[in-house]
Amino acid sequence: MRLVIAAQNISTFSEPWWKVFYDFSLLTKNIDTGLHNAMSPFWTTVTEMLIIGVLILLFYALVGLFLVYAERKVCAFMQNRLGPNRVGPFGIFQTIADLIKLLLVELIPIKKADKFLFNLAPFIVIIASFMAIAAIPFANGLHAIDLNIGVLYVIAVSAMGVIGVLLAGWSSNNKYSLIGAMRSGAQIVSYELSVGLALITVVILAGTMQFSEIVEAQRTGWFIFKGHIPAFIAFIIFLISSTAETNRGPFDLAEAESELTAGYHTEYSGIKFAFFFLAEYMNMFIVASIAATVFLGGWMPFHVGHWDGFNSVMDYIPPFIWYIGKTFFVIFLMMWFKWTFPRLRIDQLLTLEWKYLLPINLVNVLVMAFVVLMGWHF
Amino acid sequence: MTSNQIMFLLFSVVIVVFSILTVTSRKILRAAIYLLFVLVSTSGLYFMLNYHFLAAVQLTLYAGGIVVLIIFSILLTSHISQKAEPVGWKKSLFSALAAIAGAVLSITTILDFNFSATKVAAEEVNMRLIGKSLLSTGSNGYVLPFEVISILLIAAMVAAIVIAKKGGPDKTESQILKQ
Numbered sequence: 001m002r003l004v005i006a007a008q009n010i011s012t013f014s015e016p017w018w019k020v021f022y023d024f025s026l027l028t029k030n031i032d033t034g035l036h037n038a039m040s041p042f043w044t045t046v047t048e049m050l051i052i053g054v055l056i057l058l059f060y061a062l063v064g065l066f067l068v069y070a071e072r073k074v075c076a077f078m079q080n081r082l083g084p085n086r087v088g089p090f091g092i093f094q095t096i097a098d099l100i101k102l103l104l105v106e107l108i109p110i111k112k113a114d115k116f117l118f119n120l121a122p123f124i125v126i127i128a129s130f131m132a133i134a135a136i137p138f139a140n141g142l143h144a145i146d147l148n149i150g151v152l153y154v155i156a157v158s159a160m161g162v163i164g165v166l167l168a169g170w171s172s173n174n175k176y177s178l179i180g181a182m183r184s185g186a187q188i189v190s191y192e193l194s195v196g197l198a199l200i201t202v203v204i205l206a207g208t209m210q211f212s213e214i215v216e217a218q219r220t221g222w223f224i225f226k227g228h229i230p231a232f233i234a235f236i237i238f239l240i241s242s243t244a245e246t247n248r249g250p251f252d253l254a255e256a257e258s259e260l261t262a263g264y265h266t267e268y269s270g271i272k273f274a275f276f277f278l279a280e281y282m283n284m285f286i287v288a289s290i291a292a293t294v295f296l297g298g299w300m301p302f303h304v305g306h307w308d309g310f311n312s313v314m315d316y317i318p319p320f321i322w323y324i325g326k327t328f329f330v331i332f333l334m335m336w337f338k339w340t341f342p343r344l345r346i347d348q349l350l351t352l353e354w355k356y357l358l359p360i361n362l363v364n365v366l367v368m369a370f371v372v373l374m375g376w377h378f
Numbered sequence: 379m380t381s382n383q384i385m386f387l388l389f390s391v392v393i394v395v396f397s398i399l400t401v402t403s404r405k406i407l408r409a410a411i412y413l414l415f416v417l418v419s420t421s422g423l424y425f426m427l428n429y430h431f432l433a434a435v436q437l438t439l440y441a442g443g444i445v446v447l448i449i450f451s452i453l454l455t456s457h458i459s460q461k462a463e464p465v466g467w468k469k470s471l472f473s474a475l476a477a478i479a480g481a482v483l484s485i486t487t488i489l490d491f492n493f494s495a496t497k498v499a500a501e502e503v504n505m506r507l508i509g510k511s512l513l514s515t516g517s518n519g520y521v522l523p524f525e526v527i528s529i530l531l532i533a534a535m536v537a538a539i540v541i542a543k544k545g546g547p548d549k550t551e552s553q554i555l556k557q
Contacts, residue, residue: 042381114458117407148505149430156434159442163414166449170407173458185450192442209505 022318025141052144056133060282067281068095070328071335078339105270110172113267117171122268122275125164129282131157136289137211139299139320150211151199154290155192158245161283162188165247165254168276169264180263183346184247184254190353191251194241197361201234201368202227202294205377215298220305222297226378230368235295237361239333242287244349247280249338253346284334285327292326299323305378385426392419404462407452414445428502 031051035044069084069092076083084091110118135150137143147153162185169181205227206214217223224231244251255263265276292298299319303311344352371377393416400412417440424433465473512520 045381112458114405114407117411120411147430147434148502149434152434152438153430156437156442159438159446160418162446163411163441163449166446166453167407167411170449170453170458178453182450182453185446185453189446189450207506 022315023140028141052134056130056144060130060133060278063285064278064281065095065099067285067331068098068277070331071281074332074335075339078336099274102274103271107270107272108267110267112173114171114173117167118267119272121164121168121171122272122279123164124167125161125279126275126282128157128159128161128164129279129286131160132286133282135211136286137215137293137298138323139318142320143212146210146212149209150214151203151209151294154286155196155199158283158286159188159192161279164279165264168268172264172267174267176260176262177264177266180254180256180260180266184264186346187247187251187253187349188245190350191241191244194237194353194357194361195245197358197365198234198238198241199290199294201230201361201365204365204368204372205231211293211298214294215300218297218300218303220303221378222295222300222302224295227368227371228377230364230371231295233360233364234368235291237357237364238291238295239330239337241353241357242291243334243337244353246283246287248284248334250341250343251349252338252343253349256343284331288330288334289323289327291330292323296326296330297322298326382426386423389419389422389426392416393423404464406456406460406462407449410445410448410452413448414441417441417445431503431505431508 032044032048035047039047072094073083073091075081084094087093087097109115132154134144135147135153137146165184165188166181169177169179169184172178202214202223203209205223206217208214208217214223218226220226224235227234247254253263254260255265260266265273268276297303299322301311301314301317301319301322303314396412396415396419400409400416403409403412417436421433421436421441424430424436511518512524515521
């Protein structure tokens with residue numbers, strides 16, 4: 001009934017139907033007014049939250065499955081292998097088969113573990129990444145919540161994931177898990193600084209923290225080109241420190257399999273392990289989409305200054321394709337890191353952050369402020 | 379009941395229940411997690427008031443910073459089998475008295491104050507306004523407290539480094555490693 005009303009509203013558009021792929025705000029506005037006509041504001045909010053929740057959940061599962069497949073293929077490519085190739089054409093159904101296997105695996109209860117915290121930990125990790133994904137603009141108007149302080153919000157909620165990792169390590173009552181959790185705690189707390197400062201560099205250039213405004217400001221050129229040298233340095237620092245923040249190689253000390261078996265999730269099995277696994281990939285996706293949004297223009301097509309002809313040709317590619325393309329480009333960079341660099345030692349890791357990245361970052365923020373004040377950006 | 383009231387009730391029930399659990403739990407890490415729930419619900423209250431900046435700061439500083447620090451120090455110092463001793467009746471009696479006295483004092487103060495309801499809808503505070511008034515020297519500026527706090531922070535950091543640094547001035551790092 002409600003959806004019928006929304007569909008009727010869509011069909012009354014004067015524009016062709018495929019325009020909806022370029023501007024989702026028409027679709028979302030029509031669904032909103034349709035729901036408002038059908039029920040009270042309270043139930044409208046509840047229904048909209050449910051719709052968005054289900055959509056994000058579906059998206060989350062699909063992207064997670066695809067990323068696991070992509071990682072195995074990229075890894076195989078780097079190591080001159082074939083990778084998964086048995087289940088379906090090019091092995092694309094391999095991760096679905098793996099998922100079904102994971103769902104059927106027995107959940108092993110640990111005798112001397114702290115049961116409550118042990119079961120809580122995967123949920124904290126996954127909720128933190130869910131909260132972060134809500135603030136990401138996927139396309140024009142396809143944005144669950146456009147906060148005034150978007151960048152700060154994403155930094156705030158993604159910082160919560162580490163609590164789940166720490167809890168998992170401690171409550172397993174296993175020394176490998178504990179060591180893994182401690183390492184990951186030290187690592188995430190220190191690299192968070194660099195992530196925050198690299199984003200602040202761009203916030204200085206953009207003059208706003210709202211994601212929709214940040215994307216809009218890149219209509220005449222992406223920030224990585226507009227802010228030239230300081231923006232490029234910030235992009236590199238963001239890539240390094242966000243790889244570390246998501247616990248991925250070469251910074252995967254928390255689950256270094258050659259020394260700690262599997263680190264903080266050694267004792268987890270079945271679906272609980274799958275939660276950690278999925279959250280790791282989704283955190284990579286979130287970090288990559290923030291890099292794409294903040295430095296590479298998000299869903300904004302590739303525009304060059306006032307080349308109107310070129311810009312309008314670029315506008316024909318739907319924004320969602322641009323967003324996904326950029327995000328997967330950044331994800332490919334991060335996978336490339338993982339499979340080409342050797343793992344760092346914990347002291348090398350902390351030296352890299354505190355003695356190199358942080359001072360460079362602080363100077364870079366000053367340089368960016370100077371560039372913006374002098375008007376040397378494009 | 380409006381949706382705002384339902385959300386407020388939800389958050390306040392979570393805050394009250396988990397605050398009590400924080401102080402009554404005998405497992406120290408569980409107490410820290412209950413504290414986390416309290417802090418996250420408080421930030422939910424700020425979100426409800428449309429004060430997004432304070433909510434995000436609450437999440438970053440308290441949930442992401444302080445609770446992580448507490449958990450980290452618990453991980454370093456205590457084992458999973460440790461349980462706090464149950465306190466004696468004398469201690470519980472006096473702490474209950476102190477808590478009740480504090481509660482009575484604050485509740486009477488709050489009830490005495492005449493909160494007048496406004497019809498004005500909650501407005502989102504502009505981030506630029508916060509930034510400007512934080513660093514302005516004008517009549518509504520906060521630059522003095524801002525600077526005082528940064529001096530305090532530097533003093534605390536220097537103190538932490540001095541305490542953490544072991545050995546005399548003649549010992550270099552490599553010598554400590556050799557020993």
